Structures are given as C-alpha cells and as structure tokens.
Amino acid sequence: MTADRPLLLAVDLDGDGAHPAAWRDSGRSPADVLSPSAVRAAVALAETAGFALATFDDAPRPPAGEGLDAAGRIEAGTRAAYVSTLTDRIGLAPTLHVTTTEPFHLATQLASLDHASRGRAAWVVGAADAADDLATIGAPALGADDLRLQVRDVVEVARRLWDSWQDDAVIKDVATGRYLDSDRVHHVDFTGHAFTVKGPLITPRPPQGQVVVVAPSELEIDDLADVVLVAAPDLDAVRARADRARAAGVRSVFVDLEVVLDAAGESAADRLARLDAATGWRAGRRLRHVGTAAALVDLLAALAPVVDGVRLLPAVHRLDLAAVLDDVLPVLTYRAPAAGATLRESLGLPRPANRFVA
C-alpha cells in the first residue's frame, strides 16, 4: 500500500550505537557520549542526511546494567528538548516509560517538547517492567495484566490531556479582561485501573494537536498509536505484523532494522563477531542486516512496499551510521522532511480533531 511512496527514515541516536559494545569502536573517550556536543552532533548529522525522525532510547536504569558496557545515559526527554532549538525539521522521539513516571508529568513534558520544537515531538512508548525498574519508584513488580492496563491507561490519559485545552482557548479579550475562555479548557476526569487524573493539562494544546505516539509492536496497543514500530526477525514476519497494524487502523508503520556494514577495512561479519566477543548482542528479535551497503539498499527497496518507514539501529554510530550516510543514502530514494514542517506533516499524518470540540 505504500509502493507509490518512497520510504521515510528514522534512526535511533542513543549512546554510541545499538550494539552494547559500540563504545569500543566509538573512537572517543567513553564519557564523551554524555556531553551536549555529542548529542547535538549526532542529531545534526541525522537532520542533514534527511532523516524524518530521531529516537532516543532510554530506561530508568543504566543501559548496560552492572556489566562491562555503558553505565551512563542522559534522560531521553532532556536530550530531545536540548536539540529542539538546534534543529528545524527532524522529528524528536524520546522513550518515556509509563511505569516509572507520573502520567501527568509525562504528558506535560511531551506537550512541552512539541511546543519547543514547533510541532516535531513524538513519544516512543516505554513500558519498563523489570523489578529493578519499578524499584526506582518503590513499586512492586507488575503482573502481565496490570502492565497491559497501565500502558493503555497512560497513553489514553496523555491523549486526553493533550486535548484538554482547545486550540482557541486563549482569547486575550481585553474588553472583558478574559485571558482565556474557560469553556474551552476541560477537566479530563480520567479514571484508570490504577490511578485517576483530573486535568486539565498545565500546558496548552501541542502544535500538532496530539504528539505522535510511536508504539513498539510488542506492546500491542496499535489502536492507540499513530505509528507502530515493528520488531520482527524476517521479512515475512514484518509483513504479517504490518498488515495487522493496518487492519487496526494504524496509518504509519515503521520497521526496526539493525545495521552492521563493512567499514574501516573490516567486513561487517568480522566487525560483529569482534563486538559480540566483547558483549553479545541479542539477535532474532528484530530485522538485522550484516553485510554490504549495496545489499542494504536492496533490503530497503524490498521493505518499501511493506512499510512506511524504517528505523535504523546502527551498531556503531561512528562507523555504521557514517557508512549509511556515505554509501546508502546517495543511491536510495527516500522522503526527507521540509524545513519547518511538523512531524505529522513529514509522516503524512493528519492533525487530529480535538475530542472536546463538539
């Protein structure tokens, strides 16, 4: 269904790359990844290359736990906000977790990111549920049912809160002294399974109306999502999951693609073997390309009729993202966002009507 439209490209910019041992090939001091200059340089590279969306992976815990690899990570929403005033076209999608935050703060933060970026905010829905994640808020582990309900409730209440101010709520009517029309600012009175939220949000409606909600496919919340991000091990599984998402009414489907390319005189397979010898990179969950840039171009061409976009997860940014920029993008047809476009415009998603407007 998307054969007539070129692919959209997204990239995850967390850390030194998607491979847990990426820092070993980063060519820089490990702590540099935690500097503002590293964050802005990575986003600038992706924006200039024409990526429609940058995601910022995150978790309540250190990325590599207690192991040999990266223990540091700047909170994703803060990273995204930091680059919002340094960019003008790329979408910015931090992972925020529904389980270890306050839903009201989460909705406020994302609405604020949308204002700061002038309509380029998205949210990768996170649902960290390990005992160590929940221990950060002193909560017990969640059962599968409670987790599922929690995810649905937080996404639902965020969406209601983003609508709680109508677009025309601020009237600045000097004659009557009224700054806003209180009939256009609404309590949401949300009652979830484990919490309630009164509303309205403290932040006026985001420029996009609703922040773009990006739902990892394993969360199975397609009905609440703007974009479903498919994690599947092969093309057939990707196609099946994408079809199911579309059947649920999802307008935009992206697929996750892990990328290891020939680089620096070393074959992709050798590079991966070397990194894996340091720390194993779990395979078989997501599509993975290990090989030449030319073969990656072919794979992307094969994905173009199946999905709307591809999120690249370069194993090592310094090498694999660079190789994508140098050897893949110049020969690929893809849709780059226009300066000043909102993310919804870049993704071809409509600006939603407000549920509180009769």
Place this chain on the structure above:
Amino acid sequence: MTDADLETAMTSTDSVDTGAPYDPDAHVHLGVFYTGVGPQIIWSDPTVGPHVAIETFVDLARLLERGLFDAFFLGEGLRVRENRGRVYDLDVAGRPDAITQLAALAGATEHIGLVATQNTTYNFPVDLARRLASLDLVSDGRAGWNIVTTDNAWTGANFRHGGWLAHERRYERAAQFVESALALWSSWEPDAVADGPDAKSWSLPGAITPVERHTDLVDFRATATVPASRQGRPVLFQAGDSDGGRDLAARYADVVFSANTDFDKAVAYARDLRARLARNGRSADSLRILPGASVVLGATPQEAADKARWVREEQMSPARALAFFEQYWGTDLSGYDPDGPLPDIEPVDGELDPSRGTIPIELRTGKLARIAEWRERSEREGLSIVALAREVAPGHPAFVGTPSQVADSWTRYVRTRAVDGFNLLPHLTPGSLIDIVDTLVPELQERGAYRTEYTGTTLREHLALPPVGLPG
C-alpha cells in the same frame, strides 16, 4: 525610597547586623522568576509576547544574557488555577514543563543559569533527580532546582497518589527527597568512566554506587545514569519562608529565594538564616539570598510612580478585584459594582478552600477576621471594592524609582549583605526587563556593584558559591 535612605545608601559605614561583614565589593546577582501564569504579567499590553511560544522564551533568555544575569527561573504549578470550580480566566495560564523548556533553552543560550521549580510532593525522587542532572549535563553546568512543596489533595488530583502527604510532614518529605537527590548525584566517583575506548570496561568496577532509601516518605533503589556536571550538581534554591522552609534552606540550599525585600525585614531574615547556617556548620558565604522583587523604573521619580500606579491598576483590574474577593466570600459577586462598597452579604461558612492555588498559603486561614478588617478599613478610608483590592492584595512593586535611585538602593542592600541580589518578577515581558538591562544594569556597573562580563561558565560560578564538595 526616602532621601534619608539614599543618604544611607551612599555611606560605607552601614552598621546593620546581617550576620555577615560589610562588603564594599559586593555584586548584585540577578535572576528572573518567570512564573508563566498569574496576575503579575500584564497580558493585555500589546508588547507582551505569546506565553507558550518557544521564541518568547529564547528571546527573554538571550536578553538576560545580554544583561549578564545569573539565572532564568521557571515557576511550577501542577494544576490550572480555578475560581469556584471553573478554570480561572482572567490571568495568564498555561505553561511548559520547566525542565523540558530549560533544556530547550540550554541549546539556545551559552551562559545563563537555568533553574526549574519542581516540587517534592508529586515527583518521584529518582526520576526528578535524573531529569535535573540531565539538564545540568546538557547545559554544561548551568542547572538549578528551586525546591518547593505542594501538599494538597486538590493539586494531587492530577497524580497517582493525590493528597497522600500530610501538610505537617511536607518538609520532612522534602528533606528526605533532597538528601536522596544529593546521594544520587554524588554516586559516581569523579573518575568512574574509563579514559579511553580500549579500557576493559566502560566504567571502573565499583565506581558507581547504587543508592537506596526505604522510609515511609521516600522508597527506592536505583543506580544513577549520569555523572556529575561541570558544576558538580544542580544548584539548590529554596523558597519557603516558614520555619520549616528556613531550616531546609540552612541545611541544603545554595540560594534562598525569600520574600523579604523591605530593608529591615531583609536584614532580620539574613541574620536569622545565617544563624541557622552556622548551626549547620556552614559559612555565611555558602548561601546566597535572592528575594523575589518587582521593579518599576522611570526617567524621573514621578514617571516611575505613575508607571507603578498603572502597573497596579492593570494587575488588579475591576474584574480581578471581584474575583479576589470571591475567593474569600466563597460566592458569586459578579452582581456587585467594583467601584462600589464591599458586598453587604455574609461570606459562605467555612474557611477558604486551601486548594485553588490563587491565594498565598499564609493568607489561607483566618478569613472572617480578614473580611472584618477589610470592611472596617474600606468604611474608614472610603475605599471601593477595586480600590481596596489594590491596597490589600499581594504583589506591590518593591522598588520604584529612577535607575540611579534603585541602583543606589540595591548597592546598599548587597554591601550590607542584607541580600545578595534579586530574583525579578517582570510585569511586562520583555518590556520591563529590557528597561532593567538597558538602564539599571549600567548604573550598577558604574557603582562597581555588577559584573561587566561573565567570568565563569557555570551557574555555581556566576553565583560565586564555593565548589561542591568543599566545606561551605
């Protein structure tokens, strides 16, 4: 300000006891407290920019950098203000999340400190500490946290456990929360991260210590994901003026954001606070006192006074005056003439709803006595509803005068160490701040009481505070 004040301001032998010695070289430290909501900002003025647009904030922050300010503060309010059950419509309302907005400003500025007001009641300690430390990293050491408490169920209706914290335990929770944040922020050894990509492991074994607390007020186990910033950790601001607030400040704060702008009150406050500091083993220079203040400047004293009257009239319009008294009467007063006498009806029984968020905490009790006092005063002085509201509602400008007069006054305040500077509450954005940057700052510089360039890079350095980790 009287002539006698001015004369005193010019002498160097002020012998007031502020708990710190007279300092002829003291500098005025300035911040701006951008509440983003409330009656302070005269939104009806056509020069006032849109209140949520990022451009408004970027322009303001850059203006303050031109004026060599220490910090730009954002306020916090976790529920949109209401009046008798409806969203209050007369004031500016709606604002961004402070940390998100300040992170966006970190990308658009180079020098200014970025301070987020965040409460300790409806936040999770690990989550908030991490977000503040992240702001500190992306701003390269320019972050601050203005610690506040929120205690009521009305605000709590937006959160998972609304109203969980008893009012009298709010500072106990705040202290444990702050202590938790400090523990997380110092849980990475200074050399925790390997110095090159060839190291055996990314971080040195044992150099990052997990932190846990398990009390009835703070309960978590976590490993911090961010190291110390260039300034060590976010600068801590504390605003509470109550006894509990002062104790919290004396234990933890780097800066207090007090309400005491009157000179004598400021002196008494400084003396009290510095005595508390000493009891905590801290020096007088380990804490900066920056009261919130509004300033109205004019080319002549008369022009300044006229402008101050205009500001007051705009901030307390007839409609706002009725709304102000409605909070106390607890009923609709829209049928009363704002230019007429106070309502003759009796107020609705019961104390003020403590929750609506439009009345300062100290005014939330004793409503009947206050109404009786107002009635007596309005009869005695012949004050209408609106005239009385302009007299009794909080928010009078603290400093009104020519740039030269205000500069003389402030120079005295800082040299006597009654305060270390001010946290300004603008009434026109950016207008009233442009006046301060262009006319008052040069007067202060002429007196040797203000920096002529940024000499440090971090907020802690701007405030001339001792480095983190050294005994205060």
